[in-house]
Amino acid sequence: MTWTPRFLRPAPHIARVSAEQAQKIYPKLRWQILESTFIGYAAFYLVRNNLPVVSKEMGQALVLSKDQIGDMLALMVAVYGLGRFVMGSLSDRSNPRYFMALGLLATAACNFAFAAVHSYPAHLALWGLNGLAQSMGWAPCGRSLSHWYSVRERGTIFGVWNLAQNVGGGLIGVIAAYSAEWFGWRSAFYVPGILATICAIYLMLRLRDTPQSVGLPPIEEYLHDYPDGRKSAGAHEKELGTRELLVDYILKNRNLWLIAGANFFVYIARYAMLDWGPTFLKEVKHASLGQGGIGTATLEFSAMASTVLAGWLSDKIGGRRGMICVVCMIPAFLAFVGILYSPDNKLWLDLALFGVIGFFVYPAQMLLGICALDVTSKKAVGTANGLLSILGSLGRVAESKGIGALAQHYGWNAALYGILIAVLVGIVLMSFLWNLTPKSGEARLQASQ
Numbered sequence: 001m002t003w004t005p006r007f008l009r010p011a012p013h014i015a016r017v018s019a020e021q022a023q024k025i026y027p028k029l030r031w032q033i034l035e036s037t038f039i040g041y042a043a044f045y046l047v048r049n050n051l052p053v054v055s056k057e058m059g060q061a062l063v064l065s066k067d068q069i070g071d072m073l074a075l076m077v078a079v080y081g082l083g084r085f086v087m088g089s090l091s092d093r094s095n096p097r098y099f100m101a102l103g104l105l106a107t108a109a110c111n112f113a114f115a116a117v118h119s120y121p122a123h124l125a126l127w128g129l130n131g132l133a134q135s136m137g138w139a140p141c142g143r144s145l146s147h148w149y150s151v152r153e154r155g156t157i158f159g160v161w162n163l164a165q166n167v168g169g170g171l172i173g174v175i176a177a178y179s180a181e182w183f184g185w186r187s188a189f190y191v192p193g194i195l196a197t198i199c200a201i202y203l204m205l206r207l208r209d210t211p212q213s214v215g216l217p218p219i220e221e222y223l224h225d226y227p228d229g230r231k232s233a234g235a236h237e238k239e240l241g242t243r244e245l246l247v248d249y250i251l252k253n254r255n256l257w258l259i260a261g262a263n264f265f266v267y268i269a270r271y272a273m274l275d276w277g278p279t280f281l282k283e284v285k286h287a288s289l290g291q292g293g294i295g296t297a298t299l300e301f302s303a304m305a306s307t308v309l310a311g312w313l314s315d316k317i318g319g320r321r322g323m324i325c326v327v328c329m330i331p332a333f334l335a336f337v338g339i340l341y342s343p344d345n346k347l348w349l350d351l352a353l354f355g356v357i358g359f360f361v362y363p364a365q366m367l368l369g370i371c372a373l374d375v376t377s378k379k380a381v382g383t384a385n386g387l388l389s390i391l392g393s394l395g396r397v398a399e400s401k402g403i404g405a406l407a408q409h410y411g412w413n414a415a416l417y418g419i420l421i422a423v424l425v426g427i428v429l430m431s432f433l434w435n436l437t438p439k440s441g442e443a444r445l446q447a448s449q
Contacts, residue, residue, distance in 0.1 A: 008094040008102070011213035022216050029208060029216070033148045034157065036206035037141040038164045040100050043199035044137040045168025046175065046192040047111045051076075051127065052275045053176040053293050056282055057185045064120060066279075070404030072124055073275055074397045076131035081393020083135025088386030096140030097207040103136025104200035108193040115189035138389070139382035146373060147210045150223050151438055152315060154370055159311020162366040163304050166358075169274070170300030177293025250383055255375040258432055260391040262325070263368050265426030267395035269332060270361045272419045273299055273339075273354055275400050276407065284412050285347050295354050302355035303362030310363035311370070319374060321367040322433025329430065332360040333423045340416045364430070374438040395422075 017025065051058075055069045091099055110130035114123060141161065149157045175195075176188035208214055216222065250256065273280070277299065278292030287295070310328065314321040335356035342349050369385060376384040399422075406415040 008099050010093065010095050011209035013212040014215050016217065017215040022222065026216055026222055029214065030148050032206060033144050033208065034161060036203055037144050038161055040104060040199055040203045041137055041141050041164040042168030043104055043196045044107065044134060045165050046172045047107045047196045048134050049169050049172050049274060050176040050188050050192050053173055053278055053296055054180045054185045054188045056279050057180055057289065061185060062120070066404045066408045068120060070401045072127045073400035075124060075128040077393045077396040077400060079128045079131035080135050081390040083132045084138065084389030085383065085386030087135045088139040088382030091139035091143055091382040095209045096144045097204060097209060099136060100140040100207065101200045101203040103133050104196050104203065106133035108196040108200065111189040111193035115186040138385060142373070142385055143382055144207070148219055150219050154373065155311040155315035155319065155321065158366065158370050159308040162307050166300040166303045166307070166362065170297040173293040173296030173300065177290050181289055250387055253375060255436065256372055256384060256387060258429065259368055259371045260388045262426055262429040262433065263388045263392040264395035265422045265429065266361065266365045266368060267392040268399040268419060268422040269426065270365050271396045271399050272403060273357060276403050277354060280412055281350065285344055285350055287347055291347065295351055298351050298354045299358035302358035306359045307363050307366055310367060314367060319437040320435065321371050322430055322436045325364040325367050325430045326427060326434065328360040328364040329423060329427045332357050333420065336416060336420050336423060340413065371433060371436065
């Protein structure tokens with residue numbers, strides 16, 4: 001078993017309440033779990049996506065090159081990806097109520113320290129530590145939602161919950177830009193840090209562990225929903241040993257590796273304009289600091305309707321999420337082509353194309369994460385998503401460092417051509433997931449064991 005500190009261990013199961021009480025309590029707590037994880041995960045983005053918004057101003061103040069800014073971004077996401085695997089495994093055996101709050105407090109502390117120091121090595125180290133703290137965000141949310149919502153609800157619920165990253169990521173584009181404009185670039189880290197601290201306290205007050213920890217039956221029993229045919233609640237609540245979890249449900253899971261490979265390239269498409277979009281708009285399209293922040297907000301907010309729609313649609317067509325991923329990435333590719341060839345004096349057109357990218361890329365990235373849950377156990381969601389995160393973060397490392405280097409040495413057109421190649425490869429890989437459903441994924445996983 002993975003060692004877990006006592007204060008983080010899962011809440012113990014308690015005596016069942018009556019059926020009548022369960023019918024009253026369950027809907028209320030299901031909403032409470034969705035709402036608290038939504039707010040908490042949005043807060044993680046406030047203290048993650050603030051650096052790209054003020055990277056130009058910070059670079060000018062501290063005399064940093066694009067390569068050095070790229071190194072900070074690359075280190076953060078590399079540590080984040082590895083941390084997601086380690087922290088995901090730990091989260092599968094932890095109480096999300098405290099695990100997630102601890103991560104949020106840690107990332108806020110990193111932001112406070114980052115704003116206070118002056119040297120590049122210190123900034124590099126602190127943004128790397130921030131990546132480790134950030135890795136404590138997704139897994140407890142995945143664990144909570146997988147225990148409180150059934151497989152047949154998964155696309156819709158995760159589609160709604162996934163809006164948290166758009167809300168947090170969109171708000172920070174405005175918060176960081178105007179904080180920096182009014183009070184200096186360091187306030188782009190102080191202000192989000194304060195907000196994240198407040199949200200961490202809120203999580204400890206609102207979030208709960210499994211239904212059984214509050215005297216309720218498992219979600220499969222409550223909804224009479226056993227989509228894989230196993231009618232026994234015990235089959236869904238069996239805790240996994242370390243070897244069984246890592247070897248049988250992760251390392252031998254061929255579908256999971258294919259999904260993770262596709263995630264590498266989708267991360268490049270998703271983060272290209274988040275990490276470098278504000279700088280691109282300022283340098284090539286002559287945008288102001290505030291307009292660069294609006295570009296980030298446009299990317300994030302444009303995805304809100306499409307993410308929910310894609311999740312709901314994937315449930316309605318039997319969980320064929322890979323098919324929707326392919327359909328989404330084609331217009332995203334065309335939007336990157338549009339940015340490459342758009343006139344320099346048409347900022348409104350570039351912002352519109354940013355919106356198209358956000359509208360189509362975010363649903364694909366979200367659905368790949370749900371695909372990973374579909375092909376494994378709900379007791380392994382943190383670890384499975386950790387594997388996706390490793391490949392995704394490697395993609396973001398390639399993007400953050402690669403685009404910075406290409407733009408620095410060969411110009412922005414070369415950087416955009418690199419993004420287009422990555423998107424095409426991602427479309428090819430996702431095409432192999434076209435017919436994958438939760439049932440087919442379950443069957444293939446059992447056949448491989």
